[in-house]
Amino acid sequence: MSDQDVFVHNSCGGKYPKDFQSNKTAQKGAxxxxxxxxxxxxxxxxxxxxxNIGDNKLRSQNGKWQYRSEPGELSGHGKGQPHIHxxxxxxxxxEIIENWHLYW
Known part of the structure; x- marks a missing residue:
């Protein structure tokens, strides 16, 4: 980080690339x-x-991990068993390397 870099808490400010799944994304569950x-x-x-990068997504400071939920997933309405990602x-x-579905 240089003297001119500014980090604003809970704002992505273009620091993080848009996430996407590919045919290499491993789907896992627990x-x-x-x-x-x-x-x-x-x-x-x-x-x-x-x-907070928006769309119900929280990302680690280093950009390596992301927690998210989509409408209906927490309750299971229309999305199967309740879970988060x-x-x-x-x-x-x-690129999403692993997508863990954390069920309860």
Whole structure:
């Protein structure tokens, strides 16, 4: 970081590339006892000070992990079993390397 770089808490400011899945994205799943337990695991990866990049997505400061949920997924309405996503990303390209579905 140079003297002229400025980081604004909870703002992506163009620092992070748009995420995308490819045919190489590994789809994985894990089952937890509660939504709180699943979120706790996700927070261990995104860290203490995640960046809100919009669209219900929080990304780690280093851009390697992302936690997200889409409408209806937390309750399971129309999206199967309730879950959140924890995604391992390529921080340079934004490609999703692993998409973990954390169910409860």
């Amino acid at each position: 089952k937890f006892n509660s939504q709180g337990e699943a979120r706790s695991i996700a927070r261990t990866k995104v860290g203490r000070d995640p960046v 924890l995604e391992k990303l390529d921080p340079i390209t934004g």
